[in-house]
Amino acid sequence: MAENSFDVVAETDRQEVDNAINQAAKEVGQRFDFKGANAEIAWSGDGIAITTNSEDRVDAALDVLKDKLVKRKVSLKSLDHDRPQPAAKGTYRLDIGLVEGIPQDKAKAMVKQIKASKLKVTPSIQGDQLRISSKSKDALQECQTLxxxxxxxxxxxxxxYN
Known part of the structure; x- marks a missing residue:
């Protein structure tokens, strides 16, 4: 009987994120509560940067961005950020990273969890993703649910999925 398998990856659709950033920047530029806040949402290298003149406006701009991401079906779990930091000329800046790949510690925890479930599957870590294989498609589906x-x-x- 042939082996069936699938890969578990953690990735973000960058085009959808780009569209959400553009929509959020446009909304922030038009909303009355952002007048005079000099709010800006844009790409900054591989991440996103939100810059405004106050910490609460950064949080409000982040809420607008999250709303646009949800509408575009991008998981908020793909955002990695801390608190807004003071920046140049009395502004505040929030740098947001995008999660790409499964970190080794979390991959090991997932493998441990799969093995503890006693499913007839074989998990293996391949770089920043997991490959799950089994002879039974039903076992693979149970593993996906897990x-x-x-x-x-x-x-x-x-x-x-093979």
Whole structure:
């Protein structure tokens, strides 16, 4: 009997994020409560930067961005950020990273959880993703359900189903 497998990856659709950033920047530029706040939402390298003149306006702009991401079906688990920091000329800045790949510690925890479930599957860590294989498609589906219920706060997706 042939082996069936799928990959577990943590990735973000950058085009959808780009569209959400553009929509959020446009809304922030038009809203009355952002008048005079010099609010800006834009790409900053591989992440997103939100800059305004006060800390509460940064939080409000972040809420607008999150709303646009949700409408575009991008998981908020893919955002990695701390608190807004003071920046140049009396402004505040929030740098937001995007989660790409499964970190080793979380991958090991997922493998440990799969093995503890006694499912007839074979998990293996391959770089920043997991490959789950089994002879039974039903076992693979049970494994997907298990991983969805405990996703380690990652935007996991299942790809490469063979």
């Amino acid at each position: 991983l969805r219920n405990n996703d380690q706060d990652l935007p996991i997706k299942f790809t490469n």
